Amino acid sequence: MANLEKIKIWIASIRPRTLPAAAAPVIIGLALAFHETKIHIFIAAITVITALLIQIGTNLANDYFDFVKGADTEKRIGPTRSVQAGLVKKNEMLAAFLITFALAIILGVFLIIRGGYPILIIGFFAIIFGILYTAGPAPIGYIGLGDIFVFIFFGFIAVAGTYYLQTLKINYIALIAGIAPGLFSTAILTANNIRDIKADKESGKKTLIVRFGYNFGIAEYIFCVTVASLVPVILVLITKSHYFSLIAVLTIIMAVKPIKLIISRPDPRLLIPVLGITSQMLLGYSFLFSIGWIIKI
Numbered sequence: 001m002a003n004l005e006k007i008k009i010w011i012a013s014i015r016p017r018t019l020p021a022a023a024a025p026v027i028i029g030l031a032l033a034f035h036e037t038k039i040h041i042f043i044a045a046i047t048v049i050t051a052l053l054i055q056i057g058t059n060l061a062n063d064y065f066d067f068v069k070g071a072d073t074e075k076r077i078g079p080t081r082s083v084q085a086g087l088v089k090k091n092e093m094l095a096a097f098l099i100t101f102a103l104a105i106i107l108g109v110f111l112i113i114r115g116g117y118p119i120l121i122i123g124f125f126a127i128i129f130g131i132l133y134t135a136g137p138a139p140i141g142y143i144g145l146g147d148i149f150v151f152i153f154f155g156f157i158a159v160a161g162t163y164y165l166q167t168l169k170i171n172y173i174a175l176i177a178g179i180a181p182g183l184f185s186t187a188i189l190t191a192n193n194i195r196d197i198k199a200d201k202e203s204g205k206k207t208l209i210v211r212f213g214y215n216f217g218i219a220e221y222i223f224c225v226t227v228a229s230l231v232p233v234i235l236v237l238i239t240k241s242h243y244f245s246l247i248a249v250l251t252i253i254m255a256v257k258p259i260k261l262i263i264s265r266p267d268p269r270l271l272i273p274v275l276g277i278t279s280q281m282l283l284g285y286s287f288l289f290s291i292g293w294i295i296k297i
Helices: 002-013 020-033 041-068 090-115 117-132 146-167 172-177 179-195 197-203 208-212 214-239 243-263 268-294
Strands: none
Touching: 002 041, 002 090, 020 041, 020 146, 020 172, 020 179, 020 268, 041 090, 041 117, 041 146, 090 117, 090 146, 117 146, 146 172, 146 179, 172 179, 172 214, 179 197, 179 208, 179 214, 179 243, 179 268, 197 208, 208 214, 214 243, 214 268, 243 268
């Protein structure tokens, strides 16, 4: 029973609700490559697993460094952080994120063999920035650059990188398609930062929401989910095909509830579900868009 509880703690520590941010752009990248080449199943599988490992490693590193820096306190409103809550020892979390990144590096070797130096560079910076998000003298997430980092790495780079691993080429369609998952992932971060605005202020964590206020957070969230949902329209206008991908625009319907909730300015605890709903939007969009793109008309 004790082992089962420990497993549950570690599952919670990897923050499952954030994992679609890693998987979704890979799914989209594979869909874009479907009509361009025969899909390399092994490379596709390794790409998904490596992306998830980097996301998990980043989450575990955040748990560790947020505790070390004192950003996680008993006043925290969001999901429990394992080290801060005393559920996992600090050294255990340190070992966990180092091992996770090590596994990502080992699997990444197969991707580097396939894609060469571009993939090596992408993988290197993905891991380094994953650590520096909350580590170092000026953590990315503490100085308001987290949104940009998330948009670029979970958008352009993840989609175009996946597409490149399959086709060994890159095009502007892959870059435009990367806008959607990048914005949805940024919306997930925005929901998190809106919820934690008070705690972040007290801990000196200067997210964009802390810098520019709650109303900016509302505008950023609405902008991200709206523009992301409309990306298929842009792609269809450019390609004059893939009309079924427009079904992904319906994802915007899922945004109604979280937008109303955010605008109502409720108790921060009531905003916890917004992160989960936004994550579901990202995953739902990636599947709808990918299926629609593959059904080429």
